[in-house]
Amino acid sequence: MNSRLNYYLSVSQILVKDYNEPTQFSRILKRYFLQNKKHGSRDRKIISELCFSYFRLGKALSTLPFDTRIKVALFLCKTNSKGYEELFEDEYLNNWSIDNKIRLLFIEKKFSDFKLDDVFPLMEHINFSTKKEFIESHFFQPYLFIRIRKNKYLSVTEKLHRNNISYKEIEKNCLALLNSTKLDGILKINDEVVIQDLSSQRIVQFFELIKSSNSAITNVWDCCAASGGKSILAFDTLENIHLTVSDVRTFILENLKQRFLEANIYNYTSFIADLSLENKLNKKFDMIICDVPCSGSGTWSRTPEMLCDFNTEKLNHFVELQKKISSNALNCLNTSGFFLYITCSVYADENENVVNYLVNKFGVRIIKSSYILGFNNNADTMFAALLKF
Numbered sequence: 309m310n311s312r313l314n315y316y317l318s319v320s321q322i323l324v325k326d327y328n329e330p331t332q333f334s335r336i337l338k339r340y341f342l343q344n345k346k347h348g349s350r351d352r353k354i355i356s357e358l359c360f361s362y363f364r365l366g367k368a369l370s371t372l373p374f375d376t377r378i379k380v381a382l383f384l385c386k387t388n389s390k391g392y393e394e395l396f397e398d399e400y401l402n403n404w405s406i407d408n409k410i411r412l413l414f415i416e417k418k419f420s421d422f423k424l425d426d427v428f429p430l431m432e433h434i435n436f437s438t439k440k441e442f443i444e445s446h447f448f449q450p451y452l453f454i455r456i457r458k459n460k461y462l463s464v465t466e467k468l469h470r471n472n473i474s475y476k477e478i479e480k481n482c483l484a485l486l487n488s489t490k491l492d493g494i495l496k497i498n499d500e501v502v503i504q505d506l507s508s509q510r511i512v513q514f515f516e517l518i519k520s521s522n523s524a525i526t527n528v529w530d531c532c533a534a535s536g537g538k539s540i541l542a543f544d545t546l547e548n549i550h551l552t553v554s555d556v557r558t559f560i561l562e563n564l565k566q567r568f569l570e571a572n573i574y575n576y577t578s579f580i581a582d583l584s585l586e587n588k589l590n591k592k593f594d595m596i597i598c599d600v601p602c603s604g605s606g607t608w609s610r611t612p613e614m615l616c617d618f619n620t621e622k623l624n625h626f627v628e629l630q631k632k633i634s635s636n637a638l639n640c641l642n643t644s645g646f647f648l649y650i651t652c653s654v655y656a657d658e659n660e661n662v663v664n665y666l667v668n669k670f671g672v673r674i675i676k677s678s679y680i681l682g683f684n685n686n687a688d689t690m691f692a693a694l695l696k697f
Contacts, residue, residue: 368427383404424444434656449686457500467495585632593645594642598648600662602630635666645697646695650692672695
């Protein structure tokens, strides 16, 4: 093996073995590269690919040494062996196929203790039927998705063509691009397009259901606003609404202020709120968007390091937090209003079980409830439930 590739492997091994922080691994890598400026762009690309491929195995074959696991990971994650041929014996190279199912079959035959369920934690907590396909999707990096805002389609696509940026049109006003695509300086982010995952964009079906009910929706509260993507989507879909946004984090609302400015949203109210505590807000809303903090398990193909260190204790923490937040928020819903509960989790504990808790506690009824399975389009998976008194 050439010394350079051997060096990449040794650096990657140290980085993944030392990782035990709550911080996303991408930030750890960024910090490492800033401290080690000797790494050029090619070095950074290979080291990053090795590390993230390793994490994509989750806890599968966890007893095997690093060198073996990294080979299995690369074999499952890459459609060809380019750049890594020296690592692999002929049996790997002869079974390398663009079809990941063929590669997976080879690994299952070669390693009798390889179990696909070991890749993703707490599989017994997932209810939907396409579990196998869902797990397999974690061997690949999802796309970068953008939502084109009203009357911006022609200008956006023209700019992409002019800059030789390839894209795939998934559905109306939704484009998929390679995750590494740089859009700054090409598109007006938040004005022309919103960077938003496909499944998150598909929350629009719940907004359209509300719109079709002909109910008077004037005051909309996004009670866990975070980056504000759902707020902008609601603004674009429902029209003529007054937005109220809140979050527990001050810096989030500061960032949101700038994002709304770029999105030409001026008619809104914002405030800091910790909804895990008693809600003393003396106001009622026609619609509440409750995109609660969650495990994020529907997005772990973007942060595969999470596959290695999630357990029941952490899951239960999120469930209790979700019950508190959604209960406190629901107290502010008008009797004729709509409550939209959202997670980016695949665990029933955070989804159906919390919704059933709200139904039993408050007497609300479920108008629509579903998983939004994005993995067939290299996107995230989400859950949403629309509730009403």
